[in-house]
Amino acid sequence: MSAIVLDGLHKHYGPVHALKGVSLAVEEGEFFGLLGPNGAGKSTLINILAGLTRRDTGRALVLGHDVAREYRVTRRLLGVVPQELVFDPFFSVREVLRIQAGYFGLGRENDAWIDELLEALKLTDKAQANLRTLSGGMKRRVMIAQALVHKPRVVVLDEPTAGVDVELRQSLWDFIRRLHREGHTIVLTTHYLEEAEALCGRIAILNQGELVALDEKQALLAHGIGRSRRLCVTTRAPVVALPEALKPRLRRQEGNRLEFELVRETDSAVAVLDALRSHGAEVVDFATEAADLEDVFVELTRRRPS
Ligand SMILES: Nc1ncnc2c1ncn2[C@@H]1O[C@H](COP(=O)(O)OP(=O)(O)OP(=O)(O)O)[C@@H](O)[C@H]1O
Ligand SMILES: [Mg+2]
Secondary structure (H helix, E strand, C coil): CEEEEEEEEEEEECCEEEEEEEEEEEECCCEEEEECCCCCCHHHHHHHHCCCCCCCEEEEEECCEECCCCHHHHHHHEEEECCCCCCCCCCEHHHHHHHHHHHCCCCHHHHHHHHHHHHHCCCHHHCCCEHHHCCHHHHHHHHHHHHHCCCCCEEEEECCCCCCCHHHHHHHHHHHHHHHHCCCEEEEECCCHHHHHHHCCEEEEEECCEEEEEEEHHHHHHCCCCCEEEEEEEECCCCCCCCHHHHHHEEEEECCEEEEEEECCCCCHHHHHHHHHHCCCCEEEEEEEECCHHHHHHHHHHHCCC
16 A cells, blocks of 8 residues: 555645645655755645645545545644644653654653653653753654654655754764665655765656656656766856857856866766867856756756647
8 A cells, every 4th residue: 555645636825726636656665855946846745634624625634535525534644744843842752752742642652762762862861841941953853753752654754854963963964774674665855965865766857836847866866866976167258159069968047157068977067168269258157066966957948748
């Protein structure tokens, strides 16, 4: 059975069409990545799954249960770490986790698991601290613990490592990997390409409310993620006519600033500069940089058949 099924999901916020008919399925046991630029609709999708936002049309199922019609069931099956920090400042970390467990009818028998969560998320020495006294990164860790307190079969994390320092990010990854090994289905959204690369099996890319790619990580990487780089060239005067050979590589042109996208294995920056020079353009400055996720989104959106 699929852990998650989304079928033709639409969502408007007033005039904003945040989800334009998204369909996908995540199988049980997958480690699934959901990527996309700001405003792509990732959180909207996750909030619909979590029952925090209502869809307009379409279906969202968790392990075969409809999130709107069978909310009580899906809430138990699902653990969602939302992107926004929401917390009750009057309780201690341990109290918050016990209260949360209580919602699911779990009592003291769950304390050992709470201890384990505290340990794994490096919160043990903060267990008695009030939430309002914690730093942002610590609050995020508490929210992660909260989402996991009932050992949900499907775990959905909306940018869990935003604002979390490098060391903790690493231990968080280890912990999420462990949950995955133990059979939990994991869905992760992140802005860090290396994070998706390190953790996920399949990756979906959302852009402006539409699914623009869904594939095995290796296939996406082979498609160019992380394999292209940018060459930014400044010329003394604006280049009017570009050499024919360079046209397919041009990504952007603003006055005398040209931006090329080069494929690492086959294109040479020197060849581009030479071609410009022999075409009469006087290069005054240039720089190369690695392609980032933003480039990948641009590339995929451009490539998408319409
Ligand atoms: N509560 C809301 N009211 C109105 N518009 C909203 C609301 N929530 C989201 N939107 C809009 O819906 C679109 C999708 O937003 P969403 O938060 O789902 O994007 P995202 O992919 O999670 O982005 P980010 O990477 O910044 O977290 C955006 O245009 C956003 O402005
Ligand atoms: Mg978001």
